Amino acid sequence: MNRKIVLLVVAAVLVTAAILFLVPGPGRPPLRKAVATRTPLAVMIKGRALFVQNCMICHGRNAKGTDKGPPLVHRIYAPNHHGDIAFYAAVERGVRQHHWRFGDMKRLPNIQREKVAQIIAYVRSLQKKEGIFN
Numbered sequence: 091m092n093r094k095i096v097l098l099v100v101a102a103v104l105v106t107a108a109i110l111f112l113v114p115g116p117g118r119p120p121l122r123k124a125v126a127t128r129t130p131l132a133v134m135i136k137g138r139a140l141f142v143q144n145c146m147i148c149h150g151r152n153a154k155g156t157d158k159g160p161p162l163v164h165r166i167y168a169p170n171h172h173g174d175i176a177f178y179a180a181v182e183r184g185v186r187q188h189h190w191r192f193g194d195m196k197r198l199p200n201i202q203r204e205k206v207a208q209i210i211a212y213v214r215s216l217q218k219k220e221g222i223f224n
């Protein structure tokens with residue numbers, strides 16, 4: 091095949107992928123709400139996808155909370171009150187109801203720590219954007 095055509099196809103695929111990841115949609119809360127830390131965009135995109143799949147049903151779009159779980163974008167969950175360790179523990183061991191009245195959070199043992207780290211990066215950035223911490 092003509093090299094130019096191959097290059098064009100590759101460029102088109104890359105542009106489409108970039109648009110798919112960057113343009114907000116039902117499963118993609120806007121990243122502009124979350125770009126406040128120096129976290130690389132690729133990590134933010136992964137963290138967002140993992141958050142959407144595993145946490146959003148209770149913690150809500152942009153971590154603003156639902157009727158099933160609290161907002162994580164909240165002063166209570168600022169890094170100096172609930173450090174990253176609280177996030178790993180929540181996922182690994184679950185959470186007993188204590189701050190709110192939503193009931194317990196069940197453990198989510200299938201999410202590896204590496205993935206939790208990406209979710210944390212995403213949530214911290216959302217928090218920072220909302221001025222929860224500086």
Ligand code: HEC
Nearest residue numbers: 144145148159176177180185187188189190192193194195
């Ligand atoms: C089925 C609903 C549900 C899902 C899914 C869920 N959570 Fe929760 N989560 C809760 C509830 C409810 C609480 C509040 C418990 C309380 O403090 O009363 C909570 C609390 C937390 C806390 C605070 C822990 C603490 O020490 O107080 C963190 C952090 C957290 N969740 C992170 C996550 C992350 C990350 C995910 C996705 C990987 C997730 N949650 C998925 C319901 C959920």
